[in-house]
Amino acid sequence: MTAARSPRWAVSFADLCLLLLGFFILLQVRNDRPDLLSAGLRSAFGTAPAEGVAGATHQAAALFQPGEAVLTPAASAMLRGLGARARADRKALRIISQGSDGGARRFDRWELAAARAAAIGRAASAGGLAEGDIEIALPTTQERAGKGQNITLLLVPAG
Structure with missing residues (x-):
């Protein structure tokens, strides 16, 4: 008796779908307030601008x-x-x-x-x-x- 093999491509396909979903969400948000989106992304990755400069x-x-x-x-x-x-x-x-x-x-x-x-x-x-x-x-x-x-x-x- 052989075990059923799960297709490996399903994981890669799910990853691709999630990446595309995230990309389209970012595109939608960017249309409304690109400055706030970029400031939020900078702060999420720890590269927020210092005090006394624009963006702070x-x-x-x-x-x-x-x-x-x-x-x-x-x-x-x-x-x-x-x-x-x-x-x-x-x-x-x-x-x-x-x-x-x-x-x-x-x-x-x-x-x-x-x-x-x-x-x-x-x-x-x-x-x-x-x-x-x-x-x-x-x-x-x-x-x-x-x-x-x-x-x-x-x-x-x-x-």
Whole structure:
């Protein structure tokens, strides 16, 4: 009596199907937000960009004076340099602000989140980047338990 042999090709075929499925999922996601997809893949493989460069997510509290939309001198210089680099590389800057800080003195949390994103745009513009090459997105201003406002800076193709 001989044992039934399983076809070896079935494993290779299953691997191929899973690889194709993953590839098509990545293609679909890439059409919507390629910058977020690439940032996520970089962080998954441990090659996330360092703080102070485009692609990094910053805590707003580290960039601004407490409860205000006024940049610290170091953050202002970093953002002017980022604007100059984006202009030289013919890139646009996408500013994505998520969350909000509840500890504002003069503003409510929505005004503070928007004013901070605008202040970052102004600083990049002071570095030479044209206003038309700056995009600001505020997908959510919901307060996230203890996380405050996070701001992601992405250099994307201009146009």
